[in-house]
Every structure is written in structure tokens, then in C-alpha cells.
Amino acid sequence: MASVLRSALKSIREKGLRGFFRELKDEGFLSALLDGNLMQTKIHNIGATLVGVDKFGNKYYQKLGDTQYGRHRWVEYAYKNRYNASQVPPEWHGWLHFVTDHTGDELLLLKPKRYGIEHKENFSGEGDEYIYHSKGHSLNPGQRDWTRFEPWQPKKD
Amino acid sequence: MGLAQIASGALHRSTRFTYKPYILRSIVSTPDRHNSGASAAAAAPAEPDLPPRTPVGAPGSTSPIRKTQLSRLSIAGNCRMCLVEVEKSPKPVASCAMPALPGMKIKTDTPLAKKAREGVMEFLLMNHPLDCPICDQGGECDLQDQSMAFGSDRGRFTDTKRSVVDKNLGPLVKTVMTRCIQCTRCVRFATEVAGVQDLGMLGRGSGEEIGTYVEKLMTSELSGNVIDICPVGALTSKPFAFKARNWELKGTESIDVSDAVGSNIRIDSRGPEVMRILPRLNEDINEEWISDKTRFFYDGLKRQRLSDPMVRGADGQFKVVSWHDALALVAEVIHQVKPEEIVGVAGKLSDAESMITLKDFLNKMGSNNIWCEGNGSNPNADLRAGYIMNSSISGLEKADVFLLVGTQPRFEAAMVNARIRKTVQATNAEVGYVGPPADFNYVHQHLGTGPETLTELAEGRHPFSSILSTAKNPAIIVGAGIFDRKDKDAIISVIDAIAKKSNAVTPGWNGLNVLLLNAAQAAALDLGLVPESDKSIESAKFLYLMGADDVNLEKLPADAFVVYQGHHGDKSVYRANLILPASAFSEKEGTYANTEGCAQTTVPAVPTVGDARDDWKIIRALSEVAGARLPYDTIGAIRARLGTVAPNLLHVDERVAATYSTSSLRPEVKEKMDKRAPFETSIENFYMTDSISRASKIMAQCSALLRK
Secondary structure: OHHHHHHHHHHHHHHHHHHHHHHHHHOOHHHHOOOHHHHHHHHHHOOOEEEEEOOOOOEEEEOOOOOOOOOOEEEEOOOOOOOOHHHOOHHHHHHHOOOOOOOHHHHHHHOOOOOOOOOOOOOOOOOHHHOOOOOOOOOOOOOOOOOOOOEOOOOOO | OHHHHHHHHHHHHHHHHHOHHHHHHOOOOOHHHHHHHHHHHHHOOOOOOOOOOOOOOOOOOOOOOOOOOOOOOOOOOOOOOOEEEEOOOOOOEEOOOOOOOOOOOEEOOOHHHHHHHHHHHHHHHHOOOOOHHHOOOOOOOHHHHHHHHHOOOOOOOOOOOOOOOOOOOOOOEEEOHHHOOOOOHHHHHHHHHHOOOOEEEEOOHHHOEEEEOOOOOOOOOOOOHHHHHOOOOOEEEOOOOOOOOHHHOEEEEEEOOOOOOOOEEEEEEEOOEEEEEEEOOEOOOOEOOOOHHHHHHHHHHHOOEOOOOEEEOOOOOEEEOOHHHHHHHHHHHHHHOOHHHEEEEEOOOOOHHHHHHHHHHHHHOOOOEEEEOOOOOOOOOOOHHHOOEOOOOHHHHHOOEEEEEOOOHHHHOHHHHHHHHHHHHHHOOEEEEEOOOOOOOOOOEEEEOOHHHHHHHHHOOOHHHHHHHHOOOEEEEEEHHHHHOOOHHHHHHHHHHHHHHOOOEEOOEEOEEEEOOOOOHHHHHHOOOOOOOOOOOOOOOEEEEEOOOOOOOOOOOOOOEEEEEEOEOOOHHHOOOEEEEEOOHHHOOEEEEOOOOOEEEEOOOOOOOOOOEOHHHHHHHHHHHOOOOOOOOOHHHHHHHHHHHOHHHHOEOOOOOOOOOOOOOOOOOOOOOOOOOOOOOOOOOOOOOOHHHHHOHHHHHHHHHOOO
16 A cells, blocks of 8 residues: 555656546546446556556556466557456457466467458447447448349439 | 178178069159159069069150140140150151040150151250250240250250341340341240231251341230240340349239230239239230230330329429328318319229229218229210120131221230231131321231221222121120220111121120220229219319329319329329329239239239238228218228129139120210221330330330331
8 A cells, every 4th residue: 555655656756646536537536536447447457467458558567476367468448438358459368367377469460461351349328329239230331232123213403 | 799780781782683583674864754764673673674664644644745846836746845756667756746546556665756856856955055044935945945855964065056137126025146046936936826928937057046137126916925935045135134033933824904904914023123024824815925025025024113192282382291291282172172073083004992992982071073094984884795895806706807996906915916817827817908108917808997997898888898798707806995086876776787787796696896995994984983974174173193194184173273193203293292102013912804804803913012011902091081981991892892883893814795786775876977087197206105115115116116
């Protein structure tokens, strides 16, 4: 606890009070006051090692030793207000779920060059424009025109 | 395990040994015969080794007579797939061409006949390409069926196959002449039924091929039928090429509306679109043929369709509105005009149900100015014999003299023309024709062009009148084109006089016929769609056009409100103030009476397009919005109403003959014929007569290429 206080005082000294509060907000400490999950993560983070940061800004922590096995790897999402598990890109998924001990930065080299596509999080429930519509779905923008007749068009004169 | 196997093997071997003759016999190509032989052999193993015999023609007999024989064509015996064994005949004989004689013993299912057919099949397939997967006939190919039934499982032919240059037969018939097996069905059809000498057989032996002798399009209004009769994929439909396979299609048995014949058709559809139209056998109307317009105007059903109710705004542009608003607007306007200023015109494709609904609705609104286009402004609907073909279409075959007055049946009703041609070919019947110079595909005498020829015939001064008066069953056919003439009644009274002089109307024969032009005409006259005044359109303030596109709107007052209810944006929509989209004949249930007065019904084959509705439903809804609710809600209830007005329309598929002959009951006609006005051609372009065929691209191609 003392070390936390010390580092906080240090950053106030470096950035000034205003900069300190901005950083508190950006790092999610303010949202953590209302969000138990995030607060839990933040408390968990104390003393953990930061293994890597992916391209979305998600931070991957690991704490060995006094942590229960199986709970020793976790992620702190980049978005502090709207986070879900689908924000973890595939290269980090294996490390995070104990499938592999290789970190995402290492596995990124295995990503297929030719057909590998960018990871997209699941936007379900975030609005119609984010929903995936299959090829035959009427809301798919590339939907084929199944109208089998030509309507009469009144002449514009 | 081992023991069991040995035991079963021994059993098996012993069985095989016992039934050895059957096992030897079992090498046959058709499995069903194999099985029947097996059961017979199992039941009585002592029987001699012969398959069970069934007499020729009995159900279950495998009589092979199916290839080149079509009952309406002459017998050629070309393909020889119907070979049978005849006792005391040294060779197998082609059963299609061999008359059966008393005492003849014909065996259709002997090893000899089967071997002969298998050999013939091998020859037929020798030069036939193996392109079934890309052939449009695939799935409905007679050769495929025959080779399945009689063919060998392998060929012995190792040489190169013959190839033949494709012929250009026009925009309707696609040719792949390499596939041709020289059955000469198309040649026989063209010369015998269609009456064009375009197709023929060229060359001999392996150089034999079907073709037009010189590069020439097939100019017949029945040319599409060669597609049906071609047993292989040599002649296929050009518009249908590579569009669908026949097993994907849903067939709906319906009625054609492109002319007044009411040909029986099958509408083949896939999902929401009509893919093709084929004829259906009806000996009394179209036999097994249909005209090219009937067969190929279906693509017009997919183009220029009215799919939403539209209102013309103050700026002259159409705007899509809801049904609710459209009907409310019509109801508002119809109450603002005087009842006698309301006029309704039914179109040439209207069904009887919608016409009676329109008539009932306008009568409730106080107007009785309703007619059907094509019937003229003053039609005579009093006596049914006065507007239908009294001798019936099939009855024309009994006639021995024809007198055609102002009609060109080849273009007005191609199937009736085929019937006349059949009679002329079979019995050398005389044909006299009064009218403008026209194309006929049989021998005829052109008697004159105008009404004065009719007077000469009536007075017996014309050379043809002696032929008419000596005829046993003369058939006088009057074209519906004269309905538009001012002196129509005078002409009909003169024709009555001609009929009286000859034996046209006798107790057993009524040969005084009218050949109508449109599908709706007969039913409209049956229902009494007769306007009160022939000047009604000049004084109309509210005009209800139910699919009427050929009505002359020039004299319509500029402030008249025109409602167009129909399925195609054709001619009249440009004058309309409000458009109500309706369904076409392929999408609705409707009763049509053809020119001989036979009522037939269409059946929906495809769903309606867009927001369109059935004609009668629109008027029924409109009547409710206008506050004059019509008392029927279902098609059955409308038919009950039809039955009270014209009971003959309920006798579906059976012709109800007219009760009285008109000639003795007609009132005296005072007016004289207009001698200076000759008869006119009623159909300018055979391929474009109604809103559907005018929207069709295929018909546009045909009229560009095939009309001279």
C-alpha cells in the first residue's frame, strides 16, 4: 500500500495535480469506483507483471507465486467502460486461457499473411450497423436482388 | 462363424444349382422384366425359359410404340425403335407403320425384338453427341428414355462422330443439329400442320440432315411446336435456353388469354417467375399445339409490371401511395360525378369474375356504361348464337365449305386456322375469303374485299354462291373486326341472308360463326357488358379502365378522372390519374369463355408481383370504401353470382351451345352497308396484341424479324 501511495505522489510531482487526475481517469481508476470488476482487476494488478500489450491497448498481466493456479493470468481491457471478452485478439487468446505459454506478441508471427484478417470484436447488441447479416439476409448490404420482375417506371418529363 | 459361412455358402450354391436356367436368363437390361421373370421362374421352374407375355395394348405391356408416332402427323417409320416380331415375318417390322391384320400374331417382348431395338438404339446413338449434361432437353428427352429402356450399356462405336452445322430458324427455335436423329417429326409438322414448306430433309445416308433448303427463318405462327415434338435436343426453345431444368419447374394447368381460342396450356414456373409455357392436350380446342404468341409471350409477365398503387399529382408525376389512400381517392371522386358520367371499360384480358364485379359496382353507383374493348360501341349481346362460334372449333372439321368474312384466322386465332387447314387438307374443302389481301397457308379463293361481295353472295350472283348453296355443312366465319364498323348490323343481316340461302343453319349443324379476337370478349357479352350509349366516352367524367389499353381515349374530356386498374404499364396508364395494380392471368383464378363459348378457368401459377391484388378483390374493396358494398367476399360467391347472370360460365371445360339461332330472331335492319369501306385487317401485328405481349422482348424480336 505504501508503494502505491509513493508512486501516486511521484506522478503528482511529475505531472502536476491536473495531469495526475487525467491519468487516473484514463487508466480507469475513476470508473473503477463504480465498477467492481474493474476495481478487482486494478487491485489484482498490484505486484503483477505486465506480460504484454496488444494492438488494441489491452494489458495482459501475470502473477505467479501467491496467486491461485488458473487465476494467474488476466487482462485489463483498453476500454474501461465497455469491455467484453471478444476484445481479446486471437493471438492473445491462447496465452490468456492457458492453452499456450507463448505470449501474443510471439504468436502474432504465426498469423497467416495472405488470408489472415483483422480481429473484430463482437458488436452484438450495439446497433443494427454492427450486426453480422449472412449473405442471404435481407439486411446484408451485398444482398442479391431477388425481384424477378421489372416494375413499370413512370416517365419523368 | 466359419461353420455358418460354409453352411450358407453351401446353401447358396445349392440354390444356384437348382435355379440355373433363371440365373442364365438374368442378364437382361431392364430390371422390372428381370424380376417378373424371376417370380415366374421361381413359381414354376419347369416352364420353358420365356418371359411372361402380355397382349399388345394391355396395361403393363411394354409396347414400344412411342417414338416417331404422333397421332396428328403422318407415319414415317424412320427411327425404327418400335420394332416387333410378327409371326411368319422373316424380319422384325416397325409397328408404327404396319397395319394390324386379323390373325396376325405380334410379339412385342421377345428376345428378337429386344435385340433388334438394342441394335437400332446403338445406331441412333452412333452419331448422337454425348452432351446430355448441357442439353436443354435433358430430363424430358425421348432418346434418353428410350436408351434407358432399350439401350445397351456400352457402345462399340469408335469412329469420329458426325457433326452438322446449326441452322438459324429465327428468334424462337434454337437448333443444335448435331443432336438430330432424323425422325422428321419437325418436317412433317411444318408441312402438314403449320403449312409452311420451310423445313426439309437434305442429303442421303450419313449425310442426311434436316434444314431449311436456303438460309431462311421459319415464318410460321406455330413454329414453337417443333420444340415440343422434337424427341431430342435438336430443336429447343431459344428464350428458354439454359434457363432451367424441367425437374425444377412446377407445372400449373391453365388457360391462355392471348387470343380468343383459350388454348389449354401448362405454365411452368420456378419460384415467382414463369419459365415457359407448354401446350396441354385438348382435342376440342387446341389439339396439342399452341401458337407462338401463347408460348413465348410469358417474358412480358416479368416486364413493365405495375406493382404499387400510384396517383398522378398536381405536377403530372406519378407518386406511390398506399392502397388505403388510393381507394379513398377513387371513392371520393366517384361520388363527385354524376352517375351517367361514370364509364367502365373492361380490357381484353379480363376474366368473367372481375367483369361482373365491375358491372355490379358501377351499376350500384348508378351507371350502366360498361363494355369490353373489342366488342365495339354497340355490341349485340342479346342472343348468344350471335357472337360465338356455333359450330365449335372441333366441329369445323365437319365443314366442307368455308366462307371467311373479314377475318384472317391465321393471325386472329392461329389454332382455329390450324383446324381449318386440317379440314382443307383432309377433305379438300373449299375456302372463300372476303377481306383485304391476306396470308393463308391453304388453298383459298379471294372473293372480294368489301361488303359488295357479300351482297353478291346473298343474291346468288357470285360464282362462289353455287359452291356455298350445294355444300352440306358450310361454315361461315365472321371476324370480330366488323364489330367496330358502323354498319355492323347491316353486314350481319346480309350474312344471315347468305346463311339462309345455303344450309349453314340446319337442325344438325350451325355453321354461322363469329370468330372473336380477345379472351374476354365472349364472357363480356355473356354477362351483358353493353354500354347504354355509344357516345359515353365523350361525356365521361370518371373512366374506370380495367386493363383496357386499346380503347380510344382521344375523345375523352381533359378533366375526366381516369382510373387504370391493370397489370402492365402499357398505353392507357399515360392518360390515367390513378393506377391500381392488378394481377395477370398467370397469378389469379379466373373464368374465361373462348370464342366457341367454352368456359375455362385459369389457376394461379406464380404469386402476384409487388403490392398487386386480384381484379375482383380491388373492386370489392373499392365498393366498400365507396359505401356500396358488393355482397360477395369469395371467388365462389362471385361464381354463384355469375351463375345467375350467365349460367354457361359455370360449366367449366364443357361447351354449352347457344340455344337459339339468331337469324330468325334478329330485328329488321334499316341501315345499309357502307359499300365504299372495305373490310380491314383486325390484327396488324400478330406478335403484339395485348399489354403482356407488347411488354415482351421475345415478341418484339419476333415482330422485328418474322413480319415481312
